[in-house]
Amino acid sequence: MNRKNISGTKLKWTAALVTAMLLAGSAQTVFAGDTVYVNCDVLRCRSSEEIKDSNIVTNFHYGDKLERVSTNGDWTVVLVNGQKRYVATAYLSASQPAGKASVQNTSSAGNETGASASTASGTEIGLSSGYKYADFSKINSGKAILYKSTADSRKNKTVCVNAGHGTKGGGSVKTLCHPDGTAKVTGGTTSAGATTAVAVSSGMTFADGTAESKVTLAMAKILKDRLLAQGYDVLMIRESDDVQLDNIARTVIANNNADCHIALHWDSTSSNKGCFFMSVPNNASYRAMEPVASHWQQHNKLGEALITGLKGAGNKIFSGGSMEMDLTQTSFSTIPSIDIELGDKASSHSADTLKQLADGLVSGVNSFFGF
Numbered sequence: 233m234n235r236k237n238i239s240g241t242k243l244k245w246t247a248a249l250v251t252a253m254l255l256a257g258s259a260q261t262v263f264a265g266d267t268v269y270v271n272c273d274v275l276r277c278r279s280s281e282e283i284k285d286s287n288i289v290t291n292f293h294y295g296d297k298l299e300r301v302s303t304n305g306d307w308t309v310v311l312v313n314g315q316k317r318y319v320a321t322a323y324l325s326a327s328q329p330a331g332k333a334s335v336q337n338t339s340s341a342g343n344e345t346g347a348s349a350s351t352a353s354g355t356e357i358g359l360s361s362g363y364k365y366a367d368f369s370k371i372n373s374g375k376a377i378l379y380k381s382t383a384d385s386r387k388n389k390t391v392c393v394n395a396g397h398g399t400k401g402g403g404s405v406k407t408l409c410h411p412d413g414t415a416k417v418t419g420g421t422t423s424a425g426a427t428t429a430v431a432v433s434s435g436m437t438f439a440d441g442t443a444e445s446k447v448t449l450a451m452a453k454i455l456k457d458r459l460l461a462q463g464y465d466v467l468m469i470r471e472s473d474d475v476q477l478d479n480i481a482r483t484v485i486a487n488n489n490a491d492c493h494i495a496l497h498w499d500s501t502s503s504n505k506g507c508f509f510m511s512v513p514n515n516a517s518y519r520a521m522e523p524v525a526s527h528w529q530q531h532n533k534l535g536e537a538l539i540t541g542l543k544g545a546g547n548k549i550f551s552g553g554s555m556e557m558d559l560t561q562t563s564f565s566t567i568p569s570i571d572i573e574l575g576d577k578a579s580s581h582s583a584d585t586l587k588q589l590a591d592g593l594v595s596g597v598n599s600f601f602g603f
């Protein structure tokens with residue numbers, strides 16, 4: 233978000249809305265979207281009224297201009313891209329602090345007021361025919377979006393966040409399981425022995441009737457915000473219910489534009505078994521086939537880092553945290569690449585659960601890259 237957007241947002245805070253909020257009986261002091269300024273060096277912008285690492289959305293800086301919605305004393309609600317965020321009231325002032333006029337003129341997005349990392353505009357990236365293995369893809373008219381972090385300290389690493397499933401028509405098209413045309417070495421959605429698999433399956437349905445693809449998308453969006461806030465650039469494969477990119481296109485785009493690839497899934501069992509990653513099968517011919525031969529150890533290392541992170545954040549882990557699976561994704565990946573199953577049909581997918589999973593995944597990514 234840039235300063236212009238914030239000004240635009242202000243217009244939405246009509247007198248009627250403020251009146252409605254007052255009528256709702258809130259004990260808070262409600263403001264008509266007035267302007268306040270940050271008067272400390274770095275002000276944490278949080279998604280809830282609590283001081284903890286996991287709810288930091290972005291940072292504001294001295295002199296930044298914010299739209300105040302309400303306050304309950306310690307915490308002030310500000311509006312960032314239409315979303316209520318929380319900042320400590322003590323570090324706000326009603327008038328512009330002295331000595332920071334230059335902030336108003338900065339062209340650096342990183343210093344922009346209210347620059348929620350998640351609202352940074354992204355760049356579309358499609359499947360280039362020049363990419364290795366691009367020819368194996370059958371569905372590739374869609375675009376992934378690359379977001380650059382606007383955090384103070386950038387990691388200079390790009391994480392591909394791939395919300396599993398969500399390609400209309402993907403179940404009626406088949407692609408090769410392996411680039412060399414050999415057969416799958418394990419079962420799974422497609423049986424062992426098959427040489428082709430559905431381009432993108434539709435995914436399972438949770439016990440409460442929610443489609444897996446909806447939950448993987450919600451998870452991807454949370455993870456994107458968290459990674460951007462941490463300084464990672466994020467390549468989002470899918471940001472709506474349908475992206476026309478099959479599993480090979482997703483993988484090849486990631487290969488060429490990211491430093492690691494994390495595909496988010498929930499498993500089709502109903503035992504609430506917990507998180508695990510699909511590890512590279514311990515099969516001699518599979519591990520000898522390129523690009524698996526050159527990358528399988530990195531894939532497993534990424535999976536192990538994510539499971540350690542998930543476990544550390546208090547998430548349930550299934551068995552040893554991994555299951556051997558011959559996946560199309562793995563078979564075409566030339567960067568550390570993993571399919572992570574974050575639970576199954578019986579698992580909770582509440583907002584709090586997804587946040588806890590995000591805590592674990594971010595911690596795993598940090599550890600994988602040595603941060």
Ligand SMILES: [Zn+2]
Nearest residue numbers: 396435497498
């Ligand atoms: Zn899945």
